[in-house]
Amino acid sequence: MGRTLFDKLWDIHAITSLGDEEWLLSIDRIFLHERTGAVALKNMQKKGWAVRNPGQVFCTIDHIVDTFPGRGDETLMPNGKAFILATREAAQATGITLFDINDARQGIMHVISPEQGIALPGLTVVCPDSHSCTLGGIGALAWGIGSTEAEHAMVTQTLRVKKPRNMRVRFTGRLAVDVGAKDMALHLIKEYSVTGGQGFAVEFCGPAVAGLCIEARLTLCNMAVEFSAFTAIVAPDDKTLEYVKDRPYAPRGDNWSVATAHWNTLFSDPDAHFERELEIDCSAIQACVTWGTSPQHLVALGGRLPAPELELDPARRQNMLRAYEYMDLKPGDAVSDIKLDAAFIGSCTNARLSDLRLAAKILRDRKIAPWMKAVCVPGSTQTKLAAEAEGLDRVFKDAGFEWRESGCSMCLYAGGETFGPGKRVISSTNRNFEGRQGPGTRTHLASPATVAASACAGYIRSAADT
Amino acid sequence: MTGFKQHKGIAVPLLRNDIDTDAIIPSDEMKSVSRHGLAEGLFARWRYTRSTVRMQNSEFVLNSAKYTGASILMAGPNFGCGSSREHAVWALSEYGFRAILAPSFGSIFRRNCIFNGLVPVVLAANDIKTLAAAVEPDPQTNKLTIDLDSKEVLGPDGLVFGFSMSEIELEIMRKGLDPIELTLQLDDSITAFHLADRRLRPWVY
Numbered sequence: 315m316g317r318t319l320f321d322k323l324w325d326i327h328a329i330t331s332l333g334d335e336e337w338l339l340s341i342d343r344i345f346l347h348e349r350t351g352a353v354a355l356k357n358m359q360k361k362g363w364a365v366r367n368p369g370q371v372f373c374t375i376d377h378i379v380d381t382f383p384g385r386g387d388e389t390l391m392p393n394g395k396a397f398i399l400a401t402r403e404a405a406q407a408t409g410i411t412l413f414d415i416n417d418a419r420q421g422i423m424h425v426i427s428p429e430q431g432i433a434l435p436g437l438t439v440v441c442p443d444s445h446s447c448t449l450g451g452i453g454a455l456a457w458g459i460g461s462t463e464a465e466h467a468m469v470t471q472t473l474r475v476k477k478p479r480n481m482r483v484r485f486t487g488r489l490a491v492d493v494g495a496k497d498m499a500l501h502l503i504k505e506y507s508v509t510g511g512q513g514f515a516v517e518f519c520g521p522a523v524a525g526l527c528i529e530a531r532l533t534l535c536n537m538a539v540e541f542s543a544f545t546a547i548v549a550p551d552d553k554t555l556e557y558v559k560d561r562p563y564a565p566r567g568d569n570w571s572v573a574t575a576h577w578n579t580l581f582s583d584p585d586a587h588f589e590r591e592l593e594i595d596c597s598a599i600q601a602c603v604t605w606g607t608s609p610q611h612l613v614a615l616g617g618r619l620p621a622p623e624l625e626l627d628p629a630r631r632q633n634m635l636r637a638y639e640y641m642d643l644k645p646g647d648a649v650s651d652i653k654l655d656a657a658f659i660g661s662c663t664n665a666r667l668s669d670l671r672l673a674a675k676i677l678r679d680r681k682i683a684p685w686m687k688a689v690c691v692p693g694s695t696q697t698k699l700a701a702e703a704e705g706l707d708r709v710f711k712d713a714g715f716e717w718r719e720s721g722c723s724m725c726l727y728a729g730g731e732t733f734g735p736g737k738r739v740i741s742s743t744n745r746n747f748e749g750r751q752g753p754g755t756r757t758h759l760a761s762p763a764t765v766a767a768s769a770c771a772g773y774i775r776s777a778a779d780t
Numbered sequence: 781m782t783g784f785k786q787h788k789g790i791a792v793p794l795l796r797n798d799i800d801t802d803a804i805i806p807s808d809e810m811k812s813v814s815r816h817g818l819a820e821g822l823f824a825r826w827r828y829t830r831s832t833v834r835m836q837n838s839e840f841v842l843n844s845a846k847y848t849g850a851s852i853l854m855a856g857p858n859f860g861c862g863s864s865r866e867h868a869v870w871a872l873s874e875y876g877f878r879a880i881l882a883p884s885f886g887s888i889f890r891r892n893c894i895f896n897g898l899v900p901v902v903l904a905a906n907d908i909k910t911l912a913a914a915v916e917p918d919p920q921t922n923k924l925t926i927d928l929d930s931k932e933v934l935g936p937d938g939l940v941f942g943f944s945m946s947e948i949e950l951e952i953m954r955k956g957l958d959p960i961e962l963t964l965q966l967d968d969s970i971t972a973f974h975l976a977d978r979r980l981r982p983w984v985y
Contacts, residue, residue: 326981329973330966334946338966340973342984350865352813363960370985393811400813437984444864444888460866460892461815462959470963472970476946508798509858512884542861544887565983573983608798629797629856629905636796726863727807735830745862747800749825 316583318480319549320515323455323580327438329472336476341467342437345423346373346410348401349728350442354464355404363469368409371468372432373401375415376422377728381691381718385415391730419562421694421720424448424662428532429696431561435550435577440467444539445662445744450518451532452557453550453580458539478544479589481514482582485522487596492778494672495530496664496742496761498522499537501599504612506592511543514590517582518548522596528557529666536663537744540609549581601776603649604746604759606637611746613649615764615776621645640748641756642736649774652758655737657688657769658751659715661725664742664762665693670701673742673766674709676777682714683772687733689716691723713770727752740768783897783956787878788925789851792841793912799855800862801889805871818871847919852926854912855882857905860889869896879926881908881933894949895959899926901933907941914939928954 317325329338346354351373358365365371378394379385387395398415405412413420419430424445427433435453440446442464449456459473467473485498503510516538518531526534531548538546548554555574558564565573582588600614611634613619622634622645638644643652659665659673670692682688690710692698698720701707707717724731725743732752733739739757742765746757760768763777770780809821827842829835836843842850853872859882860868869892872880879899893900903911914936915922922936928950933941952959963970978985 330969332948334948336946336948338963338970340970340977349810353815356813357815367985391808397813442864442866444862458864458888460864460869460888460895462866462895463891466960466963469960470967470970471974472963474948474959474963508861509884512858512887539862542858542886569983572981576981629795633797726802730808745800745802747802747862749806750802753806753825753830 315587316585318582318586318588319517319547319580320455320480321586323436324477326436332474336474338472339438339475341440341471341473342370343432343439344371344464344467345427345432345439345441346371346464347377347423347443348375348379348397349377350461350464352397352400352404354442354461354468355408356400357461358465358468359404359407363465365408365410365468366471370471371410372413372427373405373410374413374420374423374426375401376721379415379721380729381721381723383719385719387415389729391728394730418695418699421696422662422665422722424532424536425666425693425697428452429561429694431558431564434558434564435554436580440473445536447538447543447545448532448536448662450535450538450545450547452528452554453548453577455545455547457545478513478515480587481511481516481590481592482588483516483518483592483594484520485518485594485596486520487522489522489596489599492601492763492776493599494761494763495526495533497599497602498596499534500602500604500609500612500759502594503537503541503609505594508540508608508610509542511538511541514543516541516543516546518546523548524551527668528553529668532666533663537609540744550577601761601764601778603740603764603774605641605643605649606634607640607746607748608633608637609746609759611637615649615774617649619643619645619647619649652774653738654686654740654768654772654774656733656739657682657686657765658724658739658741658743659762659765660689660691660693660723661743662693663744665691665697667697667700669742669762670697670706673762674706676763676766676780677713677715677770678709680713680770682769686769686772688714688769689718689724691718692720695720724751726750740765740774783954784878785929785954786925786927787851788923789878790847790849790919791852791854791911791915791924792847792850792919793854794841795854795856795908795912797856798858798861801860801865801868801886802862804860804868805865810865810867815870816874818867819874822871822875851876851878852924853877853880854908855880857883859885861886864888866892869893869898873898881911883908894952897953897956899928899953901926901943903933903941903943911935911939
């Protein structure tokens, strides 16, 4: 009987069975950030526990830190500075590697860990951050954990994990020109609901996934947590190896040969069994945007907002009604009539170089609508520097966008910055929950291309219309 | 954390789908680098009216006198989805909750519950509705009991619903065990595994 890619990675890391389907798994890399990392490191110190292998633990400052040019330790979030200082102090005391505010390697953890070659194919990578599943895009087995589990991983270099079931999602057919990985992820969630992946490790495959660049695969896997999956993964291929080669922390010399030989075995066997298999025809995927407060509240650009009466599940219908109230929208409204206040390009979902290039292509020689506030926050300092080397910063600034330092920024309210109550934002991020971008802020999730086109129009628009 | 075998308490219904951890503890309520001081921020966006001075929102169920002292939360499916922040569990525990009943949980949140002694009980949505209806006439009297030995939720009028949970997780919660200490008992296996793995995958270390 063949094994799935996930089964193979599980077996490689399984130290021992703990009974009841729970296993002790070896953890290869641990990544922390200043919001959930500092509290874990501090608690370990209090209990007298040491980091077992500091060389395998990395930390960045991304969540609370300001993204304004010339930033320091002070943050808009009251007491945010305390998190940064505590993280710096704990990192020094424990000997883990910290990418601090002025380090050229600083950035959002899920952007910098593949960028630096810290997350690699076949590794188990955990972070106290739910979007750790992003790293499945390079073939890593990565998932989000809490603070207690982060401590557990640091002290023991292991985690106790119940084995999830296998799901495969095959994307067939061709994507339309204005449709990208973000639309694929949102489409999957809409079709199978925000709980469709519950209890599963999901492998994405098929010609459309093979056709995606590595950065787009990271975007696709990023939203697996919004699908309630344990994690998602794409089997490493030649593109992956090309991406990984010569990254600062990637293996070199003899180690490179040993590693690539291993990576070439990382695929699902033809006779491997998946408990659930889904197939999505990419020609059915349209560029889309969320209208409500759940990622499954999705509508095609150019469409109209759905009628709650058509939702058969009463609890979901109730959620739709709440969402209409929070978002100040009505069923039947045309998406193209939704007037925006702001646009945001950033986050671990869509703020890599390829995303910024896509957005810049639309913004070139255009201006944002006069009433709009628009902000671009590159996913990492390296991304920012690379974009500047190509002159993309000028394109964003000339269009009227603010061009920021790297961090999570207004994807969430952790840094205390927000577009404000009642403001309607089109955003390249991953969560449109009530209050996610600040109290009362209304979020419409979309691809960076859609965000750029909408920023110019001041209304929700497709990049195909520009 | 302190474990328990049985807990009897007042149960409060919050039967919405997909209550995420941003709703349970908003970002700006995580005010210090600590596992404590979070109860005040629990459900802050819903519990308080949006004025500069914090006022209780009388329409929110946790503020209802009827459910004062609640220690069991009855929720909708996918409770605790979203952000991994363990602060959501710390806030619920500090507020006084000992168990959450829901048809399903966000997977990271669920694990966080286990390690903090907040019991995540999976029951069918209809069973939770039945319990909520039985509690509703007089929540202070019609209490629920969570029994970790029999793996049952006992309600008024002889209502009994069984739930399943692994023996390891039950043991952690009954005795308030520290998972790190449990795993350190396997230290020899871990060391041996890493020695062997270092030879197989030298590029990892």
